[in-house]
Amino acid sequence: MKSSEIIDAFHFRHACKVFNAEKKISDNDFMTILETGRLSPSSFGFEPWKFLVVQNSELREKLKPVTWGAQGTLPTASHFVVILARKQKSMRYDSDYITHMMYDVHKIPEEQAEQRRSFYQTFQEKDFKLFESERAMFDWAGKQTYIALGNMMTAAAMLGIDSCPIEGFKADEVEKLMAEEFEVDTEEFGVAVMVAFGYRVNEQPEKTRQSMEDITQWYR
Template identity: 55%
Template sequence: MNTKNHEILEAFQFRYACKKFNAGREIPKEDFLTILEAGRLSPSSFGFEPWKFLILKNQTLKDRLFPVAAGGQNSLRGASLFVIYLARKKIDLLPESPYISRMMKDVEKLPDAVIKGKRDFFSHFQKDDFDLLDGERPLFDWACKQTYIAMANMMTAAALLKIDSCPIEGFNRAAAEKILIDEGILDPVHFGISVMAGFGYRDEVQPVKTRLPASEVIEEI
């Protein structure tokens, strides 16, 4: 196996859901910025980046989230970097929304004719292909899926830097959102919480990795 392949697989073996972080060890600034950049540069469907990454530094806020995020308590207490991934809601994801218009015009810098075609195609995708228009939830969940790609890339980038991480769905969404809303951090019209993750350095022995055999999860057709 060549060096690059080995390096990549080594990082995937290194990464595990860290349950105990060393609270006294900080991620160096350069690594911290690289991890965040891995998230920002992640792909998203149609390139619409329906996310925001909240870097939780405020200790009071961490303490407030602690009781409603049982699965994230280790990270809240020990991780050097704690990220709350926000996903955009339907209001921002409808093809005619100001957010989608801004993305195509100002960020992707598409010409008007291309914008029209992409908007029509996006509309068809939502309505006919992925059935995303029934209620508020499907489009929000679709946006949440995109945030998981960013989170995964950040965890892999971290692993390549020998930094540990833990993805976190172990929280009560409504209760966590209420805390962020109360603090004036979350605008619930536009965003909801998708997922969270802690990054830092392990203070425990990594457990043995268990996975189904490749023959069961990979099928050539």
């Protein structure tokens, strides 16, 4: 892929607030978008995320009163994704989830896995001080979901598909809804961010950014 094509995709991408409700993303294209999320990097390779693809119109309606940043996208998006981040219960070094990731997913030999667990414990306790609060651990996991979010939106733009990242929601009320209507274990997961995908109906606004000189400092 040429450099110019990559930059063109980034110019194409914008926060699309309303989509063409009649135009749907093909199954193949959307699975490609999801796959870029699944293949995204994460700290220690522990994948602290889950993707809820909300296509059910009734569930979207229930999300709408507590998701003020998606008033135009929830009714019109071809696909709407709630990205969950894992909480301290499953991200701490001695959790069943971390054991599962090392043994069942990464297939690390026992001795090597326990060395890695010890290193991960030091990282959590001392390097990043993630046990200072439940929120510290959740925010650390949530930051990683944004890597997947960015990759999914970029992949969509390369396919000519629009997207809109959404942080405009009432976190406590959305989490309550996740437990009651989506059967999410909110002891283990919290909502990090949402993202809508589809095809635009309005003209793209002019893209504004600071200059490269303003945001970059080189040390040669």
